[in-house]
Amino acid sequence: MPDLACELLNLRLRSPVVLASGILGTSAALLERAARAGAGAVTAKSCGPEPRPGHPNPVAVDWGHGVINAIGLSNPGAMEEATLLSDARVRLARLGVPLIASIFAGTVAEFAIVAQTIARASPAAIEVNISCPNVGDEFGTPFAATEESAAAVTAAVKRVVADIPIAVKLAPNVASIGRIASAVVAAGADMITAVNTMPGMVIDADAGQPVLANRVGGISGPALKPIALRCVAEIAQAVNVPIIGTGGVCTGRDAAEMIMAGATAVGVGTAVWYRGVEALGQIVGELDSFLRERGYRTLADIRGLALRPPAARLPGPGNS
Amino acid sequence: MPDLACELLNLRLRSPVVLASGILGTSAALLERAARAGAGAVTAKSCGPEPRPGHPNPVAVDWGHGVINAIGLSNPGAMEEATLLSDARVRLARLGVPLIASIFAGTVAEFAIVAQTIARASPAAIEVNISCPNVGDEFGTPFAATEESAAAVTAAVKRVVADIPIAVKLAPNVASIGRIASAVVAAGADMITAVNTMPGMVIDADAGQPVLANRVGGISGPALKPIALRCVAEIAQAVNVPIIGTGGVCTGRDAAEMIMAGATAVGVGTAVWYRGVEALGQIVGELDSFLRERGYRTLADIRGLALRPPAARLPGPGNS
C-alpha cells in the first residue's frame, strides 16, 4: 500500500487532497463533511473585513469544459467567520484534519486586520487570497498582479500572525508567476497555493448576454488544469516552499500530474460539481491505485517528476 | 439573407472569419486553400528575422478540452517569407481575400527590421505578434506583458510601415489586457488581435513527463474561448479600434459570441483540427444561419451586444 500521508510544513495530512477555498467552506458542518469525505485538509471560504452578500444570480454555470463563477466573495465578515472557524477547528481536530482559513481584503492594512481577527480562531494555516478575479475595481488592481503588491500583502499579514503559517494564493493571469512567487516567499510566505480561477466570460448567444450577472467570472475545472500545471511547475522551479497545486483536479490521475509538476498537496474544488462531495475521497483512492499499479511507494517518488528529464527506460502500466 | 461582409479598417472582407496565424499559413498554396474554404482574410505564419527550425516533437497534442502547441515559431526568415507573401498576395487577390502578414522578433529594433522586409511584399496588413508563449527566455520577457514594451514595439513598427495598417496581437496572461490595448493603440496600433494562446503544460502521468518536447506550450481551442471572450470584451471597452477576436471559435455560434463581445472579425485556428480546413466555410455558413433565424441582418446588429444591458424583452429562437 502506498503511503499517501503528506507533510505540509508542520502539518501532517493523511492525504494530499485539500478542499479548495470557496467550495463547501461556508460552515463548520460542511467543512466537517468534506473532511469525512476524504480531504486531508480543508480550506474555508475566503472572508473579508465586512459581511458581503455577493453578486446576484447567475453566479455559476458549467460551460462545457469547466465552470465559471462570480460568487462575489459572499462572506459573513471576519468577526463572525472567526466564530465559525473556531467551531470547525474543534470538529476537525477530532478527525485529524487541519483547517486552513482564507482571507481577502481591499487594502494591505485591511489584510492585516482580517488576519489578526481570524488568527484568534487558531487555524492550522491562513491562506491569503490576493487573486480573486471577481471583485474588480471596487478593490483596485488585484494584489496578485505585481511583485510589489503581492509582497506588501504577504509582509503585512506575516507581521501580525508570525506564529501561524501562511499560504499566499496566486492568480494565473500574470506574465511570470515564478517571479510573483519569489517575491511573496521573500516577503515571508510559508507556502503557495496556485492557482485561483482564470478570468473569463461566457456568453449566451441566444440572449446576447454574458451568463453571469457579474458578466465576468473565474474559470475552474478541466479547462484550467494545463494552466495550473504550468503555473505550479514554474513556481516549483522558482521557490523552495510547499505548493498546494490547485486547478482542474478531478481524478487521482490529475492529482498525480499536479504532484509531478511540483505540488506538495493538491487543491480540489470544481470536482465536487462533477462527482459530488465524494470526489474528495474518490481522488484519494484513485491516486492510491495509480501509485500502487506503477510501483511508487510514496508521494515523494513522483513529486516534481515532470520537471526533470525522463528516466532512461520508462516503466509502463501497459495497455492491459 | 444576412450580410456577412465585414469592414476591417480599409479592408473589405466577404466574411468576418480570418485564418489565424500559425495555422496553414506556411505556403501560398495553403493560404489560398484557406481562402477558397471560406476565410474572409488569411494570416500567414509568424516570421522572424532569421530562419528557425522550431522545437522537436511532440509539438502539439489534443488534451481533451483544447490543443496545446509549442511549434517554436518555425519559419524561413523574413527574406524568404517576403517572397512567399508576394506569391500568396497575387493568388489571394484573384479571390478578393486580403493577406495579413505576421511578424515576431527578439528586440524592438529587430521588429522594425522584419516589418520593413515584410512590407516589401505589400500585405494588406501586418500583425505584430508580441505574445508567442513558446519562445521564452531566448527572447527575454514577452513584449505583450507590459504596457511599456508593448507600446515600444508598436511604435517602432508603425514608424517604418506607416502606409500598411498594423494589428498588434496580445497575450491573455496579463492582469489587465485593457491597459495593454490602450497602450498599443496610443502607440499607433490600427487594430488589435486578441488573443494568442494561453501558456500551459500537459503532463502524461504514465510517462511522468510533459507531453510537449518544449515542456510548456500554448493552449488553444474550446478551453480558451471564455478567456478570449473576456479579453475581447475588456479591449472593446478600453479602445476604439477593430478587434480580430481569436480563441476557441469552432462554430458559427462561437463566432457570434465573439462579435457580441465586441470583435469586428473572428480569428479561427484550432477549429481546423476539429473540423478540417472546411471549418472556415462551415463557421461562415453557421453564422449566417444564426443571424437569419434570429432576424439579425448585419454583423453590426450583434457587435458588442453582450457589453450592453439586455433589451427589455428578448427575442428567442425557442426550442422548436
Next chain:
Amino acid sequence: MYRPYTVVDIRTENERTKSLVLDGSLDAEPGQFVMVWLPGVDARPFSVAGDAPLTLMVVAVGPFSRALHDLHRGDSLWIRGALGHGFRFPERMPGKRLLLVAGGYGVAPLQFLARRAVEAGARVDVAIGARTRTEVLLSEAFERVGADVWVTTEDGSAGERGRVTVAVERVVADRQPDVIYGCGPIPMLQALEAICKRAGLPYQLSWEARMRCGMGLCGACEVHDSTREGWLACTDGPVYIDEGVLSESSGSPEVKA
C-alpha cells in the same frame, strides 16, 4: 448551461399564480427543479410542475416571480436543469397508499408526483393548506388524476378550518398511508416532520433554501437544522428522504447541466 425556451401558454391559476407552459420538454422527475434565468433580471429555482411540455407554476411574491408573471406568449426564458434529487417511490407501488401534503407552490411538484404515482398503481391522498379559498391551488388537477383531496384554509373559507396539519393527522389515522410526501413553506415542513417522526412514518420533504450556484459548490443552500447537518438543498435535495424509507429509485438521475 442554460437553454432558451419560449412561453407558449400561460394559465392563470389564481390572482397571484400563473402556470407557464414552455415550447419543449425536459427529462425530469417529480421533485426536481430547474434554475430559471431572465437575462438582466436574476435566476431562481422553480420546481418542475410538468415535464412534457415543461411547465412551471409561479407565485408572484417578489421581483423575480413578478418578472416571470410579466412574460407574454412568445417571450423567452432560460432553463438549467433538471437539477437535484426528486421524490422516490417505495418498492412495489401497486396498492401503496401515498399522502401528499402541499402548501403554496408545493402543489406544483406534488401534482406532477400524483400523476406519476397513480400511473404506477398507488392510491393517492392530497392535503392542501392555504390561508383562504382563493389561494387553494390545483385541487381539481389532483382530483382529475384520481386523488382524494383534503383542503384546509386558515379562515375556513374552503374545506376545513385550520392548518393543513389538522387534515394530515386525520388522514394518517384514517387511511394509514405508507409514505408522506410534502412540499411547502418551512414551518409546514417542520410540523409535518414532527408528525411523521411521532407516527414512525417514512417521509420525503422538498426543502426550500436560497439558491445561488445550484451546483453544490457555494454552500448557500445549506439547510441549517440538526436533522440535516451540512445538507445542501441543490444537490443533496431538494427532497429530503427520511432514512427509514427503503425506497427504490424512480430514476431521478443526477443531471449535469
Next chain:
Amino acid sequence: MYRPYTVVDIRTENERTKSLVLDGSLDAEPGQFVMVWLPGVDARPFSVAGDAPLTLMVVAVGPFSRALHDLHRGDSLWIRGALGHGFRFPERMPGKRLLLVAGGYGVAPLQFLARRAVEAGARVDVAIGARTRTEVLLSEAFERVGADVWVTTEDGSAGERGRVTVAVERVVADRQPDVIYGCGPIPMLQALEAICKRAGLPYQLSWEARMRCGMGLCGACEVHDSTREGWLACTDGPVYIDEGVLSESSGSPEVKA
C-alpha cells in the same frame, strides 16, 4: 492524447528492421499511421502494420528509429492515432485485381492492406523493390495471405534485377490490375505515378513527409508538388487517391486523438 503501450514481442525482419508487437489493439485501417512518442527522445509517424495487436515495423535509419530498436520487451512507448486517411477499396471487391507496390518500410501498411483485400475477395499481386536480397521484407508474409509476389533487387541478388518499376510494368501488362496501391520512397512513388497516369490506371499512393503537429495545423507536412498543391500528408493523406478512382470508403475514419 498519447496512450502508453508495452512492447510484448519483437521480431527481427532483417538486419536493420524490427517489428514491434504491442500489448493492445488499435482501431485502424491500412494506410493510416500513428505518432509514436518516446518521452525525452522525439515523436515520429509510423504506419500501422497490424491492428490487433497493434504492430509497427521499424527500419533503423537514424536516431529515432534506432531508439525504437533499442526497446526491450516490457518497455513502454506512447501512441497517438490512428491518424490520417488510409487506403480505400474499389466498389464490389470480389474478383477485383489489386497491385501493391512496396519499397522499404512500405511493405508494412501494404501487408496489412493485402490481408484485408484478400479477405474481401480480391486477387492481390505484390511487387517489392529493394537494393539487395537481405533488404527484401515480408515477402513470405504476403505469400501467406495468398498474394502473388514479384521481387526486384538492384543488384539482382533476389528476384529480378532492377528497380521495382520493371516488375510493375510487366504485371500491369500481364494481369491488368484494377487499382495500384503504393508505399515507399518518394522517387519510387513518382515513377509509379507516371506509370499509372500513362496507363490510365487509378492509383493510391501513401506519401511521405516530415510530420510535426500531425493535426493538420502547422503546415510542415505539405507535399510541394504540382499534383498535390496545398495537400497535407497528415490529414489529407498520407494516402493520395487519384481522382479517377470511384472508390467506396473502407471506413477509414477521421480520428481525433
